[in-house]
Amino acid sequence: MRILIIHQHDPAINHVGGVGTYINTFIKYAPSDFQVSLVGVTTDSKKRPLGKWQQLTLDETTFDYLPLVAAHPTYHGRVPLSLSFTWELLRKRRQIDFKNALVELHRIEPELALRDIQGCRKVLFFHTHSQDLYHKQTEVFWKHFPWAYFALEKMLIRNMAQCYSVREDLIGWYHAKYPGLIKNFIFVPTWVDEDVFRSMPEADRRQTKEDLAQQYGLDPASKWILFVGRFEQQKDPFLLLKSFQALNRQLKDTQLIMIGGGSMETEIRSWIESHHLANMISLIKPQSQSDIAAWMNASDCLALSSAYEGMPRAVLEALQCGLPVVAVDEGETARLVTSPAAGCLVKTRDPETFSQSMAWLLGETPDRAACQNAARPFAAKKILDELFASYRALQKEEMFCHAA
Secondary structure (H helix, E strand, O other): EEEEEEEOOOOOOOOOOHHHHHHHHHHHHHHOOOOOEEEEEOOOOOOOOOOOOOEEEEEOOOEEEEEEEEEEOOOOOOOOHHHHHHHHHHHHHOOOOOOOEEEEEEEOOHHHHHHHOOEEEEEEEEOOOHHHOOOOOOOOHHHOOOOHHHHHHHHHHHHOOOEEEEOOOOHHHHHHHOOOOOEEEEEEOOOEOOOOOOOOOOHHHHHHHHHHHHOOOOOOOOEEEEEEEEHHHHHHHHHHHHHHHHHHHHHOEEEEEEEEEEOOHHHHHHHHHOOOOOEEEEEEEEOHHHHHHHHHHHOOEEEEEEOOOOOHHHHHHHHOOOOOOOOOOOOOOHHHOOOOOOEEEOOOHHHHHHHHHHHHOOOOOOHHHHHHHHHHHHHHHHHHHHHHHHHHHHHHHHHHHHHH
């Protein structure tokens, strides 16, 4: 079975976006009879030349890869990457063999370049709620023209053999928006790679914290609050920063560690300097999955202040590592943080409330088992086996149609 993933993703870099992690783990766990290829972007056109099929290896899995655009998927340029990627896809699609492939999309825009392609079936994934295009803190280009996006989507979505969403409430919303247009729409939860994210024994946690503290100049005796994600408006980093500032007035032995990158990094650094918090807040570049797992085992809580969410992967990864979570109640987060032992959901978006929730959680003894129990239903192998079965069903349906 040929799976052709088309998305503005570079699989060779450390990244903090959930879609990129999805693609990498999909490739890692793909069954032996799945031939997976990726059409994406490259951050290093010397090592990974543009417009040339090449082979990459991830977690001992080798796959074909065609980069179309030289760009970083996390950082935004003057021209939206989704548009430049779609344009290059249109120009270079003759280099791609679509025959009998299942084409996997994570944005609707590439379908503009593919809508007249014959001999393949297409599936589309939604990673947030589409109404978030109207959210004042979205960084998506279409926020300026949401009417144009939905007109485009209505025209193109009819070409999808299957749609998947990490938010269950999106399915009913789309059935109401396009009555009778989308027949096949399935809820597929986010998953966590349990081979990478594991809970360490307490002695190993302490040693990992000592090692990271020495490497990054941190205080191992303080409480570590960890953020992992993009430095973009969606993640609302300034709510987290202001919340930490309020927390620091109560608890002096705390440090905020923000791992990620994005277009707001310069602004965040400036805010930290102006509020004299440089000794208490550390910004660290994107890390590998195994390194993120180490940070999660070394930290005392994960904090997520998102303005809107799908089903946040960082929350699942933290819980799988036995790390409790403080998060704003957005998207499917309540499906993950299911008990006070696993963390705290914040209902209001103000720094005082968020800081109080962090202070409460930091004062509690972590219940590692409760955190892992919350993550257990979302193991990668379990969720992906169900997704792979859905793909096989689409293939059988296609074969039946050809036979008929």
